[in-house]
Amino acid sequence: MYTIHMNFAAYIRDRRETLRHHDRRYSVRQVAQRIGVQPAYLSKIERGDFAPPSEEKIRLLAAELGEDSDVLLAMAGKVSQDLQAVIRARPRLFADLIRQLKDMPDDAILRVVREVRDGDW
Amino acid sequence: MYTIHMNFAAYIRDRRETLRHHDRRYSVRQVAQRIGVQPAYLSKIERGDFAPPSEEKIRLLAAELGEDSDVLLAMAGKVSQDLQAVIRARPRLFADLIRQLKDMPDDAILRVVREVRDGDW
C-alpha cells in the first residue's frame, strides 16, 4: 500500500462513488474505460495499492470527475508539465518569484494574481 | 546520444574546461569524485551520451562549477523539487499565477518579484 498517496486514492474513490450515487456510469469499469485504463488498475489506484497514474491519466480523471487537475496532480505528488515548462523557460526569474511567495498568505498571492491579470503590467 | 540534452552536456563540459584552464583540480576525474560519481559517468554525461544525472548530482555540479542550480536543472529538463513542493502546497494559487505570468516580459515579472520582496505585502 502506497500510504504516501492515500489522500489521492481515498479522494478519487470518494468523488467517484459520490457521482455514482446519481449516475451508474461512474462505476470503476466505466470510468476506467473512459480514461483508457484497465478496471483492475483503477481499482488498485483507488485502494492505494498502486501509486497514482501518469499525468495524462490524472488529467482525464480530473475532467471525468469534475475536479481541478492541478489539485489532483498535487495530491499525486506531481506538478503539471506545462507549469514546469514555464519555469524552465526562465528558471531564475520564476525560481526567485516562487521562493519569494513561498511563505506568503494566500490572499497576498491572490492579490498578485489579480493585479497581474487586471493591471497595466 | 541524448540530443535533447546536448545543451546541458556541452554547457557543463565548457564550464569545467574553462575552470580547468586555471586549475588542474577540474579534471573529469576530480570533479566526478567530488560530486560522488564515476569518472566514466561524468564523461558520458558531458559528451551527451547519457542523460543528465539526478537533481542531487546536478546541484553538486552547479556548486562545483559556480553555476546557478535552477538554470542547470532547467537545461537538464528538470524543475527543482523544492519549487515543486511550493506549488503542490497551493496548486490552484500557484498554477494561476504561473500561467498568468507565462507570456509576460522579463521586466514585468522582475517588477513583481521586487514589489513582493520590498513592498508592504
Next chain:
DNA sequence: TCATGTGTATAGTATACATTATACACAAGC
C-alpha cells in the same frame, strides 16, 4: 436461474532512470 455488472486478486511486462565497474589507449612529467 442465468446473464450481466461489480470490485478486486494475482501475475507479469516494457520502458526509463540513475547509475557502477572494469579496462584501455594516449600524453606528459620525471
Next chain:
DNA sequence: GCTTGTGTATAATGTATACTATACACATGA
C-alpha cells in the same frame, strides 16, 4: 622508460514507473 593522469569505451545492474491481461467471487435484475 616508467609512473601518473587524462578521457573514454564497453557492459551491466537495481529500482521505479506505468501500466496490461486474466480470472474470480459476489450481487443484482429479469
